[in-house]
Amino acid sequence: MNSTNETKMDMKQAKQNNTPNIRWTLVGYDLIVYALVAVILLVLYGGxxxxxxxxxxxxxxxxxLCIFTARLIGKIYGQVWRYGGIQCYIRLLFTDSIAFVAYLCLELLLPVQKITFARLLSLVSLxxxxxxxxxxxxxxxYKCGNQETTRGKILSILLHIFSGIEAGNEKEVQKIKVAIIGAGRVGVSLAEELLNNSEAAYVPRxxxxxxxxxxxxxxxxxPVWSxxxxxxKKLGEFEVQEIIFAIPSMDAAKKKSLYEYYKNAGYKLKVYDYPTMYVAGGKRHLREFDIEELLFRKPLVVSDERTNAYYKDKVVLITGGGGSIGSELCRQLxxxxxxxxxILDIYENGAYDVQQELKIxxxxxxxxxxxxCSITHRKALERVFEKYHPQIIINAAAHKHVPLMEHNCVEAIYNNVFGTQNLxxxxxxxxxxxxxxxxxxKAVNPTNVMGATKxxxxxxxxxxxxxxxxxxxATRFGNVLGSAGSVIPLFKRQIANGGPVTVTDKRIIRYFMTIPEASQLVLQSGAIANNGELFVxxxxxxxxxxxxxxxxIRLSGVQGIEIIETGLRPGEKLYEELLVKTEELDKTDNSLIFIERDTALSKEEIYRKIxxxxxxxxxxxxxxxxxxLRSVVPTFKTPEEVNKEIA
Known part of the structure; x- marks a missing residue:
């Protein structure tokens, strides 16, 4: 009884999957192909x-005997050919090559009527x-039979007649239909991945x-369209629901134009590329547009072979190594x-995370x-220097949150100023x-405690x-997208909660960099420094x-999110400057990096200020x-002094 039930279940499963039927049907079709070839080369062709x-x-x-035995041993009929890749065809080629060798040997050894080598080879090859x-x-x-075209319908009918398979099954109809921008190497590889993966949620149209x-x-x-x-209208006819960008090298202005064009039309947009917030061992994948890409400019690449050579075989100490910038410096190094x-940090969780990532x-x-340890703890720092004798020290440890430091000025000075002096x-x-x-x-004409300490x-x-x-x-740069103190995480949380999104002042402008850009800049500027430079x-x-x-808000797809102004925060100014004296700039080998030379104070003057x-x-x-702090940093101004100039 149990055996009978199991048999019935197996038959039911086989009927659902069609796998056994297709396998033996394919053997039958292969025999038909062989029969046609044999008739041509063994019967009709005399020679x-x-x-x-x-x-x-x-x-x-x-x-x-030789051909089908080799194919059975090579499990040719155990493969699911509807998903078969190049490896399946290579296996068939290999097994039939074995069959040819076996056929040739048996034909020579056995007492049968002989045929020429060319005829034998032609039989197997054809x-x-x-x-x-x-x-x-x-x-x-199978792949094209579910298309709503004349060709697709014909293919679907033929597929059903000869294999019993329905091309347009319910699972595939539910797939999200996409248009891929870019028919180059990256776009084609994405299309292949989607076509070959039966579990993929997308189908390229x-x-x-x-x-x-x-x-x-x-x-x-x-099809490839211009x-x-x-x-x-045409995208609608092909039922395209989402647009995927698959041209990593696309010009920033062009990307912005296409982004706005399709976004305004109501399409969901995705990117097939590496993540912008790089991690060790990252690879291309299909993802949403990252916030960094809203800047629509090509990421700056400032590291070079000279930089790589400089840090090779060096002992490098990174303070704040578990933070946003510090952890990326570790990845780059x-x-x-x-x-x-x-990696030196007072926050053990951040340091642990980057340690585990790099270990993997x-x-x-x-x-x-x-x-x-903290950089304010002089004795703990001494033990670190005594133990490792670092050759290169990168100080990325600092209190950076502007409003918080306005109300914690003593701590900001201790950590940022005295910590730097200790190092x-x-x-x-x-x-x-x-x-x-x-x-x-923010160190340029600072209007807040954080900027003044820096x-x-x-x-x-x-x-x-x-x-x-x-x-x-020293290396000076603007706001870092994705860092712990960035405005981006706040906006994300506010949008997720349904709004409103708060902006302190609609006139505020800022310079932005990605974390990899900022980290590469720090490393290259340090490598090319002679002494005393302030890099910008x-x-x-x-x-x-x-x-x-x-x-x-547009990127999130959430409707009805309101943006409200809350007023400038303590110490905040409407714009940030990158240079103190723009007329005193020197160029470097990198066209993106400049040097501002400022008059250095004497040792005695610095210690007096400290x-x-x-x-x-x-x-x-x-x-x-x-x-x-205002008395020792002459450029420390009030926000009102600076903001009234552009109000």
Whole structure:
């Protein structure tokens, strides 16, 4: 009874999957192909070695035995050919090659009527060609038989007649139909991936490309249209629901134009590319537009072979190594084969995360050490320097959140200013080669505590370069997309909660960089520094925060999200500057990097300023500390002074 039930279940499952039926049906079709070939080459073709009836049956028996035995052993009939890739066809080619060798040997050894080598080879080869053609036609009919075209309907009927398979099954009808912008290597690889994966949620309906050699032709049965041909009416006829960008090298202005064109038409947009927030071992995948891409400019690449060579076999200490910038610095450095990377951070979770990521990516090839301490803790820092004797120190540790630091001025000075001074002094004491400081555009004519402390750090570094043994430099850049202090996470949370999205002032503009860009800049500027330079990146045009918020709302697809102004926060100004004195700029080998040379203060003057700050901080009063900071940083202005100039 159980056996009977199991048999019935197997038959039911076989009927649903059609796999056993298709397998034996395919054997039957292969026999038909072989019969046609045998009739042509063994019966109709006489040749010099014309066969008798007995001879024909002998050759048929041998060839059928060798060919089909090899295919059965090679599991040719166990493959699902509707999803078959090149590996399936290679296997068929290989098994029939084995069959040919076996056929040739048996034909020579056994007492049968002989045929010429050319005739024997032609028999096997023509049969193989027929088998390959049969499978290709089946696969083509299966893939294209669900299209709402005359060709698709004909293919669907033929597929059903000869295999019993329905091309347009319910699962495939439910797939999201997409148009792929770009019929190049990346776009075609995406199309192949979607076509070959039965579980894929998408099915490509067309390519959109500007290459005249491709327009009007088909790739894998998918038509290639020009941009003018890809009208909304035509896309509608092909039931296109989403548009996928698959041209990584597309010009930024062109990408922006296409993005707005299709977005305004109501299409959902995706990208097939690497993630913009790179992680070790990342690969291309289908994803939503990242926020960084709303800037619609090509990511700046500033690292080069000279930079890679500089960090090779060096011991590098990164303070704040678990943070947004610090962790990306670790990823970039890991590619350069350093002798050792020391991640120093007070926040152990961030340091742990980047440690695990790099361990997975590099294993034992990378010597990675974690030290948990604050840069304000002088004795703990001394132990780190004594243990590792780092050659290069990159200071990415800082309190960066502008409004919070306005109300925590003492802590901002302790961490940013005194922490930097601790590192500078230890670099001299332990004979480091180079000290690189991560700065910000908010240090230029600062209107807030955070910016003023970073300007003080710049002055400390520049002063140390005039009397120390270590080579010093600072690197200044704008806002970093995706960092912990970025406005982007706030906008994301607000949109997810249904709004409203809050913008402090609709007139605010900011310079933006991605984390990889900022990190590469720090590393290259440090590598090319002679001593005392303040490096500045040409960051292009600034971005309106209001435009960024509007783009994010459009990108989310959520309707009815309101944007409201809340007023400027304490210490916030309407625009940020990258340069203190634009007329004092030097060029570097990289056209995107400039050097601002400022007059360095003497060691005595710096220590006098530090004493003023230390005495103020000892009171524990944030207002006293803020006034002391204003006295030692001459460019520290009130937001009102700066904002009224463009109000």
């Amino acid at each position: 010099m070695d014309k066969l008798s009836t007995v001879g024909i049956f002998q050759q048929v028996g041998l060839s059928v 049969n193989l060609l027929g088998a390959l053609a049969l499978r290709m036609m089946y696969r083509y009919a 067309c390519f959109i490309d500007i290459n005249k050699e491709k327009v009007g032709r088909d790739i894998h049965g998918i 941009e003018t041909e890809a009208t909304f 890991a590619k350069m084969n350093p002798k050792k990377i020391i 990516a590099y294993g034992n090839k990378l010597d990675l050490q974690i030290e948990i 500078v002094e230890l670099c001299e004491e332990y004979d480091a080669e180079r000290f690189m400081m991560v700065s910000t555009d 300007r003080m750090c710049e002055m400390i570094v520049q002063s140390a370069s005039t009397h120390g043994k270590v080579k010093y430099s 990146l040409d960051m292009g045009q600034p971005v309106k925060i209001m435009d960024l918020a509007e783009n994010m 004493d003023v700050l230390r005495n103020a901080c000892d009171t524990g009063d944030d207002l006293i500390a803020k006034e002391a």
